[in-house]
Amino acid sequence: MRDNKPPKMTAEHVDVFYGDHQAIRDVSIHIPQEEVTAFIGPSGCGKSTFLRTLNRMNDTVTSARVTGDIRLDGENIYAREMDVVQLRARVGMVFQKPNPFPKSIYENVAYGPRIHGLARGRADLDRIVEESLVRAGLWSEVKDRLADSGTALSGGQQQRLCIARAIAVDPEVILMDEPCSALDPVATARIEELIHELRGRYAIVIVTHNMQQAARVSQRTAFFHLGQLVEYGDTSDIFTNPREERTRDYITGRYG
C-alpha cells in the first residue's frame, strides 16, 4: 500500500445496523486523495450501504444506525457539530439509476451552486454550469439546448448530467453507486473515461458489480463480503495476487 499522502477519508471500526440486522461489520478503510477506489463484492455484501455512510445518506433511513468513526480530512462526519448539508456538498454522490431533476439541463447543474450560494451573479453561474458540463463531457452535446428538460436526454447523457450536477458544487470526494449498471457499453465507456479524467481533482469512490470495470478505472480495490471488508489494496495486487481465498474465488468467478 502506498501511503505517501494523508488519506482523504478514514473509517475505523464502522458497524451499520438496519434495525436488528447488522449490514456492516467492523470495517476500517482509508480512502486516498486523487485516486479512484473501487468497492467490489457480491450483491447484498454491504458495499452500497458502506458507501452511503460516507456522506451520511443513510440518515434518511430511519432504522439505520452507524457506529464507529468516519473522518473527512480528520473531521468526524458523525460528530454532533458536523453540518450534514455541508458534508454532502463536500462529498458528492452519483446514483445507480440516472436521476436528473425534471427541470432544464441548466437548472439541473445550477441547482447545487445556487442553494449553496457558490455563484456571484448570473454570469458566474453560467460559467460554473458550462465548466461542469465540459468536465462531465456533456457540453458539446447539450450546449445548444440547455433549456431542454434533463429527463429528455438518453440514459448515458443523463448519468453524465448527474455527474456534472455533482461536480458543480465543487466537492472533494465523489461517491458513485454503480453508476454504469443502467447504461449500455458505449455509455459505460464514456463514464469510465470521465472517471479517469476526474480523478486528478477528486477522491472518487465507485461501487461496481463489474470486475473489469473495477480493474480498468480504479487504483485501489476493496472487496466486501457479508458485510465485512475482506481485502483492500492496490487494484493490481487484488486482481493478480489476492491474499485471501474468498477474494480469489470471487475474482475468478467462482461465486458472486
Place this chain on the structure above:
Amino acid sequence: MSDAPPRTPTDWSGERMQRRIARRYRAERRFRLLGLAAIALSAAFLLVLLGSMLTRGIGGFTETRIALPLDLAAAKLAVDPARLKGRGADLALADAGLEEAVDAAANAAWPTLGGAALLSDGAWLRVRGAVEADPTLLVRRATVEVPVASAIDIACKGDGTPEAEAIVRALGDQLSRGFNRDFLTAADSTDPTRVGIWGALKGSLMTMFVTIALAFPVGVLAALYLEEYAPRNRWTDLIEVSINNLAAVPSIIFGLLGLAVFLGTFGLPRSAAIVGGLTLALMTMPVIVIAGRNAIRAVPPSIRDAALGVGASPVQVVFHHVLPLALPGILTGTIIGVARALGETAPLLLIGMRAFIAAPPDRLTDPATVLPVQVFLWSDEVNRGFVEKTSAAIVVLLVLLLAMNGIAIYLRNRFETRW
C-alpha cells in the same frame, strides 16, 4: 420421472383449443361492450340532467316586460332637480311618491285587466332607473318597459292559470321578452320576478375563499409533514386513521360542530360567510390531506436522493422538488374537495345560512347565503314563479362547478411533469 409417459405435443389447432380461443374472444368482446354500456349510461344521465336543467332554467334568465305609458308631469311629482344627481337620487324619487305614480299610471292604462296588479313589485324601480338616466321623463309623456307580475310572466312563458292567460291574450303585443339583468345582479326577494342570484353567488365565492384559504395550506402542510417528516409509529398511525375517518364523516355533523364551536364558543356572527367557510374547511381538509399524501408518495424517491446528494436541506428538498412535483395531484384533490364543499347544503343550514338575505354580502361577517342553499330555499317556495328560478340557480351552480374544474385541469396540465 423416467417412468412417466412422455407429454403429447400440444395440439394448437385442435377443436378443444379452438373452442377455448373462441371463448376468450367472446369474453373480451363482452367486457368491452359492458364498459361501453357503462359509459353510455353515465353520459345519458348527464345529458338528461343538463338538458332538463337548461330547458327549464333558461326561462329564469328572461323576463316578460310590458310597455307602461307614463305621464309623470301630470302626476305632479315634487322633485328638486338638484337632488337628481348623484347618490341622493334614489331617495329623492322614492320620497316624491314615484311608486304610487307608477301604480296610478298602470291603473289608468289597464283599468279592466288589473291595473297595478299586472306589474312586478319591482316595476317602479325600473322606472326610477329610467328617470335617473333621463330626467326629462319627469316632464314629458313616455313609455317605459317594466317587468310584469309573476303570474303574467308564467302565463307568457306558457304555463299559467286560465285567468292569467286571458290577460296575456288581451294585452297582446304590449308584452315583450327580454334578458333579465336583475337576475344576475340582485339578491333574494319574496317576489320571484325580483329575485337575483348574485347574492348567493357572491356568498358562495366568499365562502369558497375562506375554505380554500384555510384548508389548502393547512391540508398541504399536514400532508407534507406526515409524509416527509413524521416518524412511523403508533401516534402517526392514529392520526392517519383519524384523518381517513374524518373524510368519511357526514357533512351535517360538521355543521353541528361549526354551530357549537364557531357560533357557540367563539361567538362569530350567524349566517356569515366566514363561519360557512370555516365549517366547510373542516370538511375539506381531510380530503386535501389524503390526496396530498398520495401525490407526495408518488414522487420518486430518487429525486429526493438526488437533491439530498447535492446537499439540499430537507426543507429545500420539499419546497424545491417534492412539492412542485406533487402539486398537480394535490390540486386535483383540492378541487374535488372544494367542489364537494361548494355543493354542500346541510352543514350550512345548521349555522344559519338559510336565512332570507335580501342584500349581497359585502364583508365576510355579513349575513350571506350560498348557491345550493338558495336552490334549496327557492325549491321550497309556494309561488310557482320560483320553479324556473330554481332551475336557473342550478344552472349558475353547475357553470361555477364547471369553471372550477376547468381551472383545475388547466393548473394540472400547466404543472404536470413529463418523465
